[in-house]
Amino acid sequence: MSSFLLVMFAGSIVAGVVGALAGLGGGVVVVPLLTIGFGVDIRYAIGASIVSVIATSSGAAAAYVRERITNLRVGMFLELATTTGAICGALIAGLVSRSVLFVIFGCVLIVSVVPLLTRLHEELPPAVKADKLSAALRLGGTYFDRAIGRSVAYQATGVPLAFCLMWLAGVLSAMLGLGSGALKVLAMDGAMRLPMKVSTTTSNFMIGVTAAASAGIYWNRGQVNPMIVAPVALGVLLGAGIGSRLLAHLRDTQLRRLFVLLLMVIALQMILRGFGLGI
Amino acid sequence: MARVISSLLVAGVAVGAVFVALGLALLYFTRETGCGAVESNNLLAAGAVESCPRDIAGVLTGASAFKPLPLVQLGLLVLIATPVFRVAASIVVFALDRDILYVVITAAVLAILLVSLLALH
Numbered sequence: 001m002s003s004f005l006l007v008m009f010a011g012s013i014v015a016g017v018v019g020a021l022a023g024l025g026g027g028v029v030v031v032p033l034l035t036i037g038f039g040v041d042i043r044y045a046i047g048a049s050i051v052s053v054i055a056t057s058s059g060a061a062a063a064y065v066r067e068r069i070t071n072l073r074v075g076m077f078l079e080l081a082t083t084t085g086a087i088c089g090a091l092i093a094g095l096v097s098r099s100v101l102f103v104i105f106g107c108v109l110i111v112s113v114v115p116l117l118t119r120l121h122e123e124l125p126p127a128v129k130a131d132k133l134s135a136a137l138r139l140g141g142t143y144f145d146r147a148i149g150r151s152v153a154y155q156a157t158g159v160p161l162a163f164c165l166m167w168l169a170g171v172l173s174a175m176l177g178l179g180s181g182a183l184k185v186l187a188m189d190g191a192m193r194l195p196m197k198v199s200t201t202t203s204n205f206m207i208g209v210t211a212a213a214s215a216g217i218y219w220n221r222g223q224v225n226p227m228i229v230a231p232v233a234l235g236v237l238l239g240a241g242i243g244s245r246l247l248a249h250l251r252d253t254q255l256r257r258l259f260v261l262l263l264m265v266i267a268l269q270m271i272l273r274g275f276g277l278g279i
Numbered sequence: 280m281a282r283v284i285s286s287l288l289v290a291g292v293a294v295g296a297v298f299v300a301l302g303l304a305l306l307y308f309t310r311e312t313g314c315g316a317v318e319s320n321n322l323l324a325a326g327a328v329e330s331c332p333r334d335i336a337g338v339l340t341g342a343s344a345f346k347p348l349p350l351v352q353l354g355l356l357v358l359i360a361t362p363v364f365r366v367a368a369s370i371v372v373f374a375l376d377r378d379i380l381y382v383v384i385t386a387a388v389l390a391i392l393l394v395s396l397l398a399l400h
Contacts, residue, residue, distance in 0.1 A: 076388060234303065
């Protein structure tokens with residue numbers, strides 16, 4: 001038992017580091033690690049990942065909220081969509097077969113990884129005019145951008161589309177044990193045209209709430225196994241902390257791309273597993 | 280105000296992680312789960328989960344007796360509850376700002392969360 005716990009813990013630290021370095025969070029590596037690496041039933045792996053995601057995202061979100069870059073109103077409003085989606089996703093996961101989960105996981109992973117290989121633009125979007133819904137909900141805001149040394153005022157648009165994308169992000173989060181940060185950022189950056197820093201920090205803020213919405217359902221189904229979740233959650237938390245420190249030093253190097261490519265390989269393995277092939 | 284939410288998040292993760300770590304340490308050193316024997320081939324399956332209490336009362340009873348897995352479960356519950364407390368705190372923040380619209384929106388999110396969690400029996 002002891003070696004089992006240690007190996008799980010060590011493996012989860014690695015998962016946390018890799019996830020943080022690739023910019024996707026521990027969830028994407030934890031589930032493949034547990035299923036393909038340790039032979040854990042995918043439903044228990046997802047249960048473990050969901051709890052880990054809550055821990056890591058809450059820790060990360062704390063820092064950004066303090067710096068006042070996170071847009072609390074955007075986050076709260078969109079959480080209506082993500083939490084509803086999460087409940088749907090958790091229920092769907094209980095109905096589909098394990099193979100289906102493997103295949104969907106792999107596909108979603110590939111889709112999340114591709115935009116990371118082409119750098120997302122960091123410049124501020126040109127001035128956006130608030131649409132009616134955005135104005136009524138007062139979704140615009142300002143933040144102080146340290147990189148350019150001044151305050152940035154912004155508005156939001158494309159709210160209905162973002163709402164739908166967030167619902168989908170919630171479904172996928174709950175079904176696969178991911179944070180779906182990539183999809184959330186896509187919705188806020190692409191659909192709502194928010195500045196990148198606001199999108200990423202607000203996404204972090206929302207991930208924990210979305211995961212909590214599905215956690216209760218997994219707990220009830222007995223899919224949060226303390227023997228597995230304990231070393232995994234602690235390991236990922238530790239690994240993500242280490243990984244995000246390292247990230248500051250690994251800005252634009254090839255190493256980061258290497259990790260992303262590693263995730264592609266993992267994604268393919270998951271799909272193969274779903275079809276009954278692979279290791 | 281943002282600082283309150285931030286501190287709440289960190290506190291929740293810290294408290295939860297401490298309980299989990301404590302339970303894990305006890306599990307590692309005493310080789311007891313505190314809720315049923317665990318065969319080695321049972322580890323990756325449902326064994327531990329089926330015999331351990333999942334309801335809040337059961338978890339609290341086991342945890343206060345320093346039983347390893349119930350302690351872990353208490354920590355996990357605290358972790359899961361952290362975002363919920365964060366949402367509740369946000370209601371207060373918006374109320375203090377006299378932002379009725381967002382008090383309502385946030386209360387709706389809290390309601391959705393509680394619906395999902397009240398499945399915790």
